[in-house]
Amino acid sequence: MITPPPFISLLSIYTLFFKIGAFSFGGGLTGWVYREVVVARHWMEEEDFLSGLALSQIVPGANIANLCIFVGNRLRGTMGAAAALIGLLSAPFFIVIGLLSIYETIAAIGWIRAALDGTAAAAVGLLVLMAWRSGRKTGGRWSSIAVMAATFIAVGVMRWPLVWVVLVLAPISVALAWPRKDENAGG
Template structure:
């Protein structure tokens, strides 16, 4: 018997899931948590759907995590899911950030505080790298996308060109060429 799709979540479930993710994640890499939660563990969407949503979320103005939460919520539960997901990822975390900032200002003079922050930053880099590798595995191995990727890396990482202009020019150029080829 083939696997049946998992039942769709309620807006309350989405709020609680995004609240848990927002409260237990630190410093980035949230798209990796989203991938694990919604694709791998709960199987509420395919990896391809998730990566398409991630691409849209990154292309839109605003915070990628918020955009992704809204997209996932809407995809799984409509407008109420989008609102619940957004509120779940933002509101509880905002309260905790204010509390932590107050605490950190009181203990910032201790070297253990700096060591803990460095460890958390390293974990966030690892989560982001995992997400990047997952996405890179799915990129078609064609010459043009690889050239664009390499050109953007060189322009931003090596030549230190401005991110916004580099991505804008590379994005418009690659979309135009892709449309022209098809």
């Protein structure tokens, strides 16, 4: 049986998720939320948290945002969910705004502009290399080459939205590859 959580203030919920959002980079947020909510503060039972974790991974959206909404909702309802989500997102929001301000200030400096242009060129080079290697892996199959070319033309040249292009071309690609026996497929 799930015991109701103790009364937690909205400020406490906001502060916890603000700290998690401000000091986290990359993965591991789920573990941090678990440690803070279940182990350190005893705001939730482990079973309830794990149910929320499973739910947050199957509903659309970012898993950590979904988990924060779940935890906040369990603790204080809709206002708790809002406090948790706003807390998680407010620090990164202001950090990005601050970085944008810094970027606009230093972007006019010649060597910084050159460094950013070089970084962009390297990123494009890596993308071309990945496309080249992916193309070689197709083994020259006309169907794979046709789907890759259609994707490039639709997104890169015609500027169609990637989501719609993938929704149309993915089933076509699967259908074209379906009858093929691949030696790596185990069949």
